[in-house]
Amino acid sequence: MNYVPPTDAIFLLAESRERPMHVGGLQLFRTPDGAGPDFVAGLIEEIRSHPVQWRQFTRRPADPVASFGNVWWTEDDDVDMEYHVRHSAVPRPGRIRELFQLTSRWHGTLLDRHRPLWEMHVVEGIEDNRFAVYTKLHHSLFDGVSALRMNERALSEDPDDPDFRTPWDRTVKKSLPATTNAGITPLSLIRNAAALGGTALSAGGTAASFLPASLKLLNSALRDNHFTTPFDAPRTILNTPIGGSRRFVAQSWEIERVQSVATAAGATLNDVVLTMCSGSIRRYLVEHNALPDKSLTALVPVSLRRNDPEDFGGNAVGAVIASLATDVADPFDRLLAIRESVQSAKRVMSELTPHQILMMSLFNISGLTFTPIPGFVSVTRPPFNIIISNVPGFRNRKYWKGAPLEGVYPASIVMDGQALNITLTSNVDKLDFGITGCRRSVPSLQRFIHHLEDSLAELEKAVGA
Incomplete structure (x- = not known):
């Protein structure tokens, strides 16, 4: 054993x-x-x-x-x-x-x-x-x-590859690509931060680095109006106790469409993705007469590049909380507000060490650890309203026994107080979205697919893309 x-x-x-x-x-x-x-x-x-x-x-x-x-x-x-x-x-x-x-x-x-x-x-x-x-x-x-x-592991870039593989085969034709940038999900940060935190704590390092990092975040929260902290989220119908049944829907969008909006607006592709998600959530809540006056927030993994390639492999990944600006009606203004919120979080996290980034990420996620406690979700504000993950996927076309892969759609975890999850991954020239929700708490989940398209279309119109 x-x-x-x-x-x-x-x-x-x-x-x-x-x-x-x-x-x-x-x-x-x-x-x-x-x-x-x-x-x-x-x-x-x-x-x-x-x-x-x-x-x-x-x-x-x-x-x-x-x-x-x-x-x-x-x-x-x-x-x-x-x-x-x-x-x-x-x-x-x-x-x-x-x-x-x-x-x-x-x-x-x-x-x-x-x-x-x-x-x-x-x-x-x-x-x-x-x-x-x-x-x-x-x-x-x-x-x-x-x-x-x-x-x-099972896929090939050659449609005529004579070798057939499964995910559990030990030998593969070539090594797997390294996971970089935002190649991590918020839930996996629990494992990474706890493991690294335990190692550093045994060496006496984490406690010493945690205090200045905490003071840095507190100072930013007080001075920067765009910096979003845990438990700054309103209560919504998406943040309730859940049942065991699930709904899952998926859809693909061309990366070129999303990137064109990002380029025209001076934003990143991930900023536009968050704005698409924000617009779809806003439309859904309006349909259910449940849009709060205060903006919703999202837990988002972000990449924090450093100049020193020896420092954390040239990359650092943190889980930040960003405003979704759902209180902003204009789609372009909403994009700008989301961009500023993400940039504010990046500015703060970029000044932290890798240990501090992981510890602060764990702090941002810590509210999830209490959700299994009976009644906790009902009497507290959510630490954030939704988890949105953008995971790097495939750059080249993939095949399995000659069959071309057309879509790869992630299905993630929802939990008490987090009844909706949006995870997407890149697949050559597309972004493949997988949306998972509690069947009872999030009725008509398929509406999010239509709302995502409408949200992207209104952004294209707003920036002239």
């Missing part, structure tokens, strides 16, 4: 029927030209024939799973591949809507702790000669970025 680090055990301890702690991803493929009607069935047979070689895909909590399993891993020597790799089909005419309904159902069910903590669902019968693969993995073993990288 292997010891479960406390930073990973958090996700086992926090899990309940209302709070599944797995991350997921939906990949959409087009069947290769000339493939027969049995292509997907043959693909599944080949997937199941590959033995599991990576330990993450063999691990499950030790018995008894509800107590001892939170501390120790055990490994299954013989993984039941027919259980873990499942064959499904959508009803005719095989619309994307039915695929999202299936994904929503799978994403809302707990992984079986008596088996390794992962599942793969291969879905055929999708319109336009397509099939999909939905994979879910427990957050105690994978975060959103590592899950994306694991799935990338």
Whole structure:
């Protein structure tokens, strides 16, 4: 048996029927030209024939799973591949809507702790000669970025590649790309900050660096009106206790459209993404007569480049809280307000050491640790209203057994007080958005897809892009 680090055990301890702690991803493929009607069935047979070689895909909590399993891993020597790799089909005419309904159902069910903590669902019968693969993995073993990288192991840039691979194969044709810039999700910062914080604390370094960093943030909060702090968010219908059922929807937008707005406005691509999300949330809340007078805030991972390439690998990543300017009606003014809020946070964080950045990121996220306490969400203000993550994805076209990858849509975690999550990743020339919500707390989740398009269109009109 292997010891479960406390930073990973958090996700086992926090899990309940209302709070599944797995991350997921939906990949959409087009069947290769000339493939027969049995292509997907043959693909599944080949997937199941590959033995599991990576330990993450063999691990499950030790018995008894509800107590001892939170501390120790055990490994299954013989993984039941027919259980873990499942064959499904959508009803005719095989619309994307039915695929999202299936994904929503799978994403809302707990992984079986008596088996390794992962599942793969291969879905055929999708319109336009397509099939999909939905994979879910427990957050105690994978975060959103590592899950994306694991799935990338199976893909190739060569449509005629004779080698077929699965995410659990040990040997790959080439090394995986390094995770850089904002290649991290806010929840994974809990693991990273706690691990680094514990190391530094044992060396006596964190306590000494934490105080000046705290004073820096306090001073910025008092002097900079654009600097956003935790628990400065209004209560909304998105920040309530949640149930166990989920809704999932997804859509892609061309990077060129988003970048054109950013260039015309003198903003970053991520500023425009946040403004798209802000506009969609504002429209949704207006529809439900629930838009507060005070602006909503978002927890966002940002990249903080340094001049010294030896300092933190040339990059530092922090989780900052940014205003979404939902109280601003004009789309262009909203973009400028969001840009200034993000820049204010970057100015403060850029003066901190890597240890301080991670500790401050943990401080920004700390409000999430109390949400499992009964009644906490109902009597306190949310630390922020939503988590929005932009994860670097694929720069080049990918294939799986000759099938081109058309979309890769992240499905993330929602929790008490955080009933909505927006995660996106780049895929060659597109941004693929995955939106996850509590089915009860966030009705008509599909409206966000329409609102995102409307928000981008009004930004294009505002800047003349």
